[in-house]
Amino acid sequence: MRIITVANQKGGCAKTTTVVNLAAALAELGKKVLVIDLDPQANATQWLSATSIPEASFRLLTQDDDVNTLWSTSLTANIDVIAASQSLADIEKELAGKSDAESILKLRLSALDSTRWDYVLIDTPPTLGIITINALVACKKLLIPVTTHVLSLAGVAQMMKMVQEVKEGSNPELEILGFIATRVNIRTRHSKDVLNALYERFGSQVLKSVIRENVRVAEAPSFRQSILKYDTKSPASMDYRELAREVVKLQGSAR
Numbered sequence: 001m002r003i004i005t006v007a008n009q010k011g012g013c014a015k016t017t018t019v020v021n022l023a024a025a026l027a028e029l030g031k032k033v034l035v036i037d038l039d040p041q042a043n044a045t046q047w048l049s050a051t052s053i054p055e056a057s058f059r060l061l062t063q064d065d066d067v068n069t070l071w072s073t074s075l076t077a078n079i080d081v082i083a084a085s086q087s088l089a090d091i092e093k094e095l096a097g098k099s100d101a102e103s104i105l106k107l108r109l110s111a112l113d114s115t116r117w118d119y120v121l122i123d124t125p126p127t128l129g130i131i132t133i134n135a136l137v138a139c140k141k142l143l144i145p146v147t148t149h150v151l152s153l154a155g156v157a158q159m160m161k162m163v164q165e166v167k168e169g170s171n172p173e174l175e176i177l178g179f180i181a182t183r184v185n186i187r188t189r190h191s192k193d194v195l196n197a198l199y200e201r202f203g204s205q206v207l208k209s210v211i212r213e214n215v216r217v218a219e220a221p222s223f224r225q226s227i228l229k230y231d232t233k234s235p236a237s238m239d240y241r242e243l244a245r246e247v248v249k250l251q252g253s254a255r
Contacts (some may be wrong), residue, residue: 001114002251004121004177005139007160010117010155011126014062016043017217018145019123021236023048024226025244027078027235031118032073036060037084038135039125048074050081060086061096061104061134067111072245076226092130102170105134119251128162136163141177141251144196148184148191153198176249178207180243183228185213209243212236 006019037044038057050063056070056170060082070157071080095101106126109120121207122135139231144159167174179202185191199206211217214236220227225235 001037001116002141003109003134003139003140003211004075004119004143004247004251005124006121006143006145007124007132007135008144008152008155009126009128010133010147010159011150012171013074013080013145013147013155014211015126015145016047016123018143018180018182018219019044019121021045021217021228021240022143022243023079023119023227023249024076024228026119026247027076028228028241029082029248029249031078032116033079034082034112034117034120035074035079036082036122038050038088038119038131039084039123040086040088042086043085043221045081045083045085045121046082046158047221047224048076048079049227050074050083052071052081052083052085055085056083057086058085058091058094060108061088061091061131064099067108075224077227084123088131091247092128095130099123101130102133103137106113106138106171109138128158133166136174138167139171140173141175143177143247144179146179147182148153148194153194154203176205177247178205180207180209180211182211184210184211207246209239209246211239211243215249228255 004052026033051072053072061066071082104212124132210237216231216234217227220230
């Protein structure tokens, strides 16, 4: 079972879109996926139409419920969800003063039935608070979505600083699985320039896959479908399938 955190403190970089559609593409390959939604906005939970267990992610971080009782099924075969709720917005207060506040998620996920899922994808909020720190401590691999906009590159610097702090402290095994360029409009010079800057700065850590800008991706959540189901032949569907294949290749066997 591979645990992958998807994070970037910059809002609008397609974290949730990446989580949902990568999960769908992995599921299409026959992989069993658990999505852990840690964003108080609960967009991944709503998008996947999970039969929600009330405040599952909040309980995951604050209570001692058996973690294997907190997941629920989604409308997509092979995808289960630990659902988010607005209560996560109060998590800083709930965890204040706890000596193990940054590693609670890692401890809790160690009790997961590792034979049930091939991949665990963790969706994070657009902040670098205690939730994101927990997600970084709990995983070995980090996937960073970056939109091809100059402001997105500025946000990556803060993300990398936190990654280094976590590696030097609570999780020395943390590695970057890759940067995934999202919302790429290859017809614009700006998009190409930012993509080139990403390659120049991070080299081989930038994944070969890119997710092209496509209005169909923005439409899909309204229908509670991944882009792979909403428009299976769209360029974006092809892009997420390519991303899933690249992730599987980089991760090796998930069992």
